[in-house]
Amino acid sequence: xxxxxxxRIVVSCRNGCVYTLKRGSKDVTKNxxxxxxxxxxxxxxxxxxxxxxxxxxxxxxxxxxxxxxxVRLPASITxxxxxxxxxxxxxxxxxxxxxxxxxxxxxxxxxxxxxMDDIVTGMCFGRFGRExxxxx
Numbered sequence: 155x156x157x158x159x160x161x162r163i164v165v166s167c168r169n170g171c172v173y174t175l176k177r178g179s180k181d182v183t184k185n186x187x188x189x190x191x192x193x194x195x196x197x198x199x200x201x202x203x204x205x206x207x208x209x210x211x212x213x214x215x216x217x218x219x220x221x222x223x224x225v226r227l228p229a230s231i232t233x234x235x236x237x238x239x240x241x242x243x244x245x246x247x248x249x250x251x252x253x254x255x256x257x258x259x260x261x262x263x264x265x266x267x268x269x270m271d272d273i274v275t276g277m278c279f280g281r282f283g284r285e286x287x288x289x290x
Contacts, residue, residue: 159177160176160177161176162174162177163175164196164203164217166205167193168192170189170192170193171187171189172187172189172193172196172215172219173186173187174186174187174218185218185219186219187203187219187221189205189213190207190209190211191207191209191211192208194230194231194232194233194234195231196234197234197235198217199236199245201217202214202215202217202222203215203216203217204247206231206234207231208230208231210226210227210228210229210230210231211225211226211227212224212227212231212247212249214261222262225259225262227249228251228255229251229252229253230251230252231249231250231251231252232250232251232273232274232275233250233277234247234248234249234250235247235250235277235279235289236279237258237279237287237289238279239286239287240286241286241287244260245260246258246259247259247260248277248289250273250275250277254270254271254272254273254274255267255268255269255270256268256274256277277289277290
């Protein structure tokens, strides 16, 4: 095409590894992240990669694979979602748990806990109708 830019593709696999593929890279294992267990979900905020694992942990890595922090959770993770709420310039990660709670993390800090009537298996944050900041 017209644009000649660098890019990174981040892939989480069932073998418990996260691979970062750069344009023109030949060795896939160069930027490999080994997790403590299999990944449940993965989200990206800026240059950070958030990975929720089956051993009830939430990890944060840089795009180059350096581990920044790990948070232990009270229950197993069912799904992850990112909040980008531009009017308040708020960015966070939503983590749905099997104990019917949704935890909101801004970086490694727990900001809020939402109690639900049932286990959440899927989430989407964004525009719904005329509302910009809707969590479904």
